[in-house]
Structure formats: structure tokens, C-alpha cells
Amino acid sequence: xxxxxxxxxxRCCAIASVIIxxxxxxxxAFDDVVCFTAYDVLARGQLWRLASACAYVDGVFGxxxxxxxxxxxxxTFETQQGSLRCLADGVLAVIAANVCALAASLIVAPFVPSxxxxxxxxxxxxxxxxxxxxxxxxxxxxxxxxxxxxxxDSVTISARKLPAVVALFFLVFGARVAEVAGWYLAGxxxxxxxxxxxxxxxxxxxxxxxxxxxxxxxxxxYVGVRGASLPTSTGSEHASTALAFMMRMRDQLRDxxxxxxxxxxxxxxxxxxxxxxERSVDAAESAxxxxxxxxxxxxxxxxxxxxxxxxxxxxESREERAAAFASALERRMRAANASREDAERGEDERTPPDxx
Numbered sequence: 001x002x003x004x005x006x007x008x009x010x011r012c013c014a015i016a017s018v019i020i021x022x023x024x025x026x027x028x029a030f031d032d033v034v035c036f037t038a039y040d041v042l043a044r045g046q047l048w049r050l051a052s053a054c055a056y057v058d059g060v061f062g063x064x065x066x067x068x069x070x071x072x073x074x075x076t077f078e079t080q081q082g083s084l085r086c087l088a089d090g091v092l093a094v095i096a097a098n099v100c101a102l103a104a105s106l107i108v109a110p111f112v113p114s115x116x117x118x119x120x121x122x123x124x125x126x127x128x129x130x131x132x133x134x135x136x137x138x139x140x141x142x143x144x145x146x147x148x149x150x151x152x153d154s155v156t157i158s159a160r161k162l163p164a165v166v167a168l169f170f171l172v173f174g175a176r177v178a179e180v181a182g183w184y185l186a187g188x189x190x191x192x193x194x195x196x197x198x199x200x201x202x203x204x205x206x207x208x209x210x211x212x213x214x215x216x217x218x219x220x221x222y223v224g225v226r227g228a229s230l231p232t233s234t235g236s237e238h239a240s241t242a243l244a245f246m247m248r249m250r251d252q253l254r255d256x257x258x259x260x261x262x263x264x265x266x267x268x269x270x271x272x273x274x275x276x277x278e279r280s281v282d283a284a285e286s287a288x289x290x291x292x293x294x295x296x297x298x299x300x301x302x303x304x305x306x307x308x309x310x311x312x313x314x315x316e317s318r319e320e321r322a323a324a325f326a327s328a329l330e331r332r333m334r335a336a337n338a339s340r341e342d343a344e345r346g347e348d349e350r351t352p353p354d355x356x
Contacts, residue, residue, distance in 0.1 A: 008221040009086045010075040013126055014067045020055065021063035031056055036098050036125075038105040038178070039118045050098045054091055054125040062124040069130050077133065082225040084205045084213065092198055093132035093186065094125045100189075101182025108177060115178050122179045135163040135187025163187060202226070 003011060024030035036053035040046045057063050078086040101122060105115040114120055122128065138159045157165060167184045171177065189195060205225045209217055216222060 004220075006071065006075050006221060007078040007086075007223050008083050008216075008219055009078050009090075010070045011221055013074055014070040016055070017057050017063045017066040017070070017124075017126065020057045021060055025057065025059075031058075036101070036122045037118060037120055038102050039116050039120065041102060042116070050095050050102075051091060053098055053122060054094045054129070056122075056125050058121075058124045058127075062127070066124055066126045069126060073130050073134070074126075078223055081223075082205070083216075083221075083223045084209060084225055085200075085202075086223075088200050088205065089133060090126070090129040092195065093129040093136075093183075093190075096186035096190065096195060096198075097128045097132050097183040098122065099182075100185040101178045104178040104181040104185070112177065115176075120176060120178070122176070122182070128179075128183050131166075131183040132187040132190065134166075135184060136190040138162050139188060139191035 003014065006014070020030060034049070034052040034054075035056045036049045040049055057066060074086065074090075081089075105120070109115045141159050163184060167180050170180050186195075202225050209225055217224070
């Protein structure tokens with residue numbers, strides 16, 4: 001499923017989990033503020049951690065799990081039940097699971113002292129919420145009729161037993177006993193109807209939809225309380241405009257990088273051409289000097305074949321011509337200075353000592 005095609009809450013969960021895992025947690029220690037531990041709630045009285053665990057993401061691996069669940073489980077549930085129902089049930093599921101985990105920690109503390117340790121941190125809040133709601137759905141589906149869940153082509157299991165099998169699977173792979181007991185007990189209690197008094201009714205959610213959340217319902221991907229999708233053209237236009245802008249910026253950045261890479265590739269060839277130009281100019285200067293000297297001694301000895309078109313390679317680019325000209329000028333100045341010094345030295349040698 002593409003990110004733009006996901007419902008509102010599922011898309012926000014996926015994006016927020018990436019931001020929390022890769023930005024807020026490493027830079028600002030956001031996970032230390034929102035995670036749930038029985039020690040912080042009991043010893044420090046930080047009851048708000050029961051609900052703030054919704055924003056806790058357990059590292060990079062936990063972020064990957066949250067994104068997968070958002071694309072698969074949360075998106076499906078939100079499409080069927082609505083965005084506000086998905087959000088309200090998710091928050092209630094996390095609070096109920098943490099309360100049950102707190103009670104389980106107090107029960108097992110005499111046998112497992114680490115249950116009340118400050119390092120006994122529960123997992124990602126979104127994963128716990130999905131586990132609670134999944135347990136509720138499985139146990140409710142199997143109340144009146146026995147429903148089987150197909151795990152593979154040859155393995156089927158009763159829907160009522162599936163949450164217990166998943167809980168056992170988590171315990172085998174090292175999950176905390178209090179945490180697993182928390183979401184299993186919360187889901188089972190919700191399936192039995194013990195949490196129905198805390199669940200917001202459809203009428204209450206519709207009132208929120210018309211009042212406080214009126215702006216939210218105009219966002220792209222929002223699903224109404226009755227399961228009707230309510231995306232607006234404004235949101236889709238904004239999304240398409242933003243996507244087009246990002247595509248245009250990507251193309252411009254690609255062009256700039258390609259031009260820079262081509263310049264870097266052409267730089268060695270240009271320097272090599274400039275070096276060859278300098279060498280050719282030096283050879284021409286030496287040939288001109290030899291010709292001038294021989295011409296000064298025997299003017300008639302210069303053959304006509306030497307006066308022909310110059311076969312040396314000519315610099316092509318502006319940089320090559322500038323480099324060749326600078327090199328030639330420097331060497332001509334050097335030759336002029338050398339000839340001047342030779343002339344002065346010859347005059348000194350011809351001057352008699354008495355005149356000196």
C-alpha cells in the first residue's frame with residue numbers, strides 16, 4: 001500500500017514512528033519521557049505514562065514493526081470502523097493494557113523482582129494497542145460460533161485460542177511477562193464487555209466529528225464514523241501539488257549533481273590538455289631560439305621547409321588557451337632576463353681591469 005493511499009490515522013502512525021525513532025529519540029531522549037514503566041508510575045506518581053506510551057517507539061526494530069502494522073492492520077481497521085473510532089479505541093487499549101501490566105507487575109514482583117525495576121519498560125504503544133484490539137476481535141468472533149484462522153495451507157487454529165498462542169510465542173522469545181499479561185488481560189476483558197462503559201459511542205464520535213474535529217475530517221484519507229470515506233478535493237489537490245513540487249525538486253537536484261559530476265570528469269582531461277599545451281609552447285620557444293641563433297650566424301642556411309604550418313596541437317578551450325599563454329609569457333620573460341644577464345656578464349668580462 002502506498003503512503004498516500006493509507007487512511008489518515010494509519011498514515012500518521014507510520015510517519016510519526018519514523019520521526020520519533022530517528023529524530024526525537026536520539027536527539028531529545030523522547031522515549032525516556034513517554035515510555036511506560038511500573039516503577040515510574042508507582043514510585044514517582046507519573047500516571048500520565050499510562051497514556052503517553054501511545055507515542056513510545058522501541059528503537060529502529062520497533063519502528064519497522066509499527067510501520068508494517070500501520071500498513072496492514074491499522075489501515076484495515078480504520079477503513080472499517082472510521083478514523084476517530086480507530087484513534088479512540090487505540091488510546092483506550094494502551095491505557096487498559098498498561099493498567100493490567102501494572103497489576104501483573106505487583107503480583108509477580110515477589111517472585112520476579114525485576115518486574116518493578118526502572119528498566120522494565122513496556123514495548124511500543126502502537127504494537128500493544130494492536131495486540132489488545134486483535135485479542136478483543138478474536139475472542140468476540142469466537143463467542144457464538146467457533147471460527148478457525150488459517151495460518152498456512154495445512155495449519156489452522158481456533159480464533160479463540162489464537163491470542164493465547166501469540167502470547168506464548170512472545171514469552172518464548174523473551175517478552176516481559178507483565179507486558180504480555182497486560183495486553184492479553186485487557187483484550188479479554190474488553191471482549192467480555194468490561195470496558196464497554198469507557199468506549200465512546202458513535203453518537204459521541206459524530207458530535208466530535210462535527211465540532212472539535214471538524215477540521216480533521218477535511219484531511220485526506222479521513223474515514224467517517226460510519227465507515228464512509230470523506231476525503232476532500234482540497235486535500236487531494238494539496239497532496240498532488242506537494243508531490244509534484246517534490247518531484248520537480250528531485251529532478252533539479254539530479255540535474256545539478258549530474259552537471260557537477262561531468263565537470264569533475266572533465267577536469268583531469270582539461271589539466272592534461274593544458275600540460276600538453278605548455279609542453280608544445282616550450283618546444284616551440286626552444287625551436288624559435290635555435291632558429292634565431294642559427295639565422296643570426298648564417299642567414300642563408302635556413303631551409304624553406306622549416307617555414308611551414310605549425311603541426312603542434314592547438315589549445316581548444318578558453319582555460320587551455322589562457323594556461324598556454326600564461327606559461328609562454330612566463331618563459332619568455334625568463335629567457336629575456338637570462339639573455340640580459342648574459343649580456344651584462346659579457347660586458348664585464350670585456351672591460352679592462354684598469355678601467356674597472
